[in-house]
Amino acid sequence: MDGNSRIILKYLKGDATPDERLQVMEWVRQSDANRKELETLRRIYDIILISEDDGRKSAGKGFRRILLWAGSVAAAAAVALGVWLSGTGDAEECRPLAIAALESPSGHQSLTVLNDGTRIRLNAGSRLEIIPGNEAERHVRLDGEAFFDVARDEQRPFVLETSGMEVKVLGTSFNVTAYDEIQSVVLVEGCVEVKGSGEETSTRISPSQRFIYDTVSNTSGVEETNPEEYTSWIDGYLLLDNTPVPEILARIGHYYGVEVACTENDFAGETVSGKLMLGKGMDTVLQTLSLMVPMKYEYVGEDSIAVRKK
Secondary structure (H helix, E strand, C coil), rough: CHHHHHHHHHHHHHCCHHHHHHHHHHHHHCCEEEEEEHHHHHHHHHHHHHHHHHHCCCCHHHHHHHHHHHCCCCCCCCCCCEEECCCCCCCCCCCEEEECCEEEEECEEEEEEECCEEEECCCCCCEECCEEEEEEEEEEEEEEEEEECCCCCCCCEEEEECCCCCEEEEECCEEEEECCCCEEEEECCEEEEEEECCCCCEEEEECCCCCCCEECCCCCCEEEEECHHHHHHHHCEEEEEEEEEEHHHHHHHEEEEEEEEEEEHHHCCCCEEEEECCCCCHHHHHHHHHHHHHHEEEEECCCEEEEEEE
């Protein structure tokens, strides 16, 4: 088995070094074909994990045979502001790398530490861009979801942009979700000022509050919440507390990079409480959810799943 295949296998198992993770992410960014190839390999690996749980085969041995046809991994990094990169849970091993943007492919997350000490946990299917050129503030742009632990600097506010919101802080911890039309900020500690793109004034929220912005209607609101419901993905699971089924399916789809569609009327008023572990793959997650709510699902395309109520 060649070295490139070994890197991909280590990446999917979560054992890759920071340099190897960066190689895979840069390779994925080069083309849609590379992205689809990695997604195919990830699905195969998930299936093998399920088979391994059933005692039918070894995930490592089976996947090594599959990886014989894996494409090459290009080691190329864009040069811009200095940041640090480490894998999930390995912050002590951070090393300086020169990159302008970081992406977490579907099914994986990564930890980035900026050169000011700000720690950013990037969720699956998300992209973080470092915006240079303004010494008066620290500026980043997010597509997807991330948890921010911002190093305090009263002279240089930290400004986060999404497609629908702007968040400004001096130093605090918060989670931002910006995959779709409905975007939100959940504050863990400190305080943040946030406004929607269609709003003229900012709203200051306190810990355990969630700011929600609808980019279609340009309306916003603030609600009390349990931050763990929106930060549990960092630890590899989704915490559900009377969470509507369509919202759960959307979060699963974002994490694994597929469209999980359902007829909302089928699940009107249907909520779920409990935990969904993300590490065993999407099929296992959906099977577990189907034990918590009467539903069935089927693949209707390479990147699409239809869910119906039983």
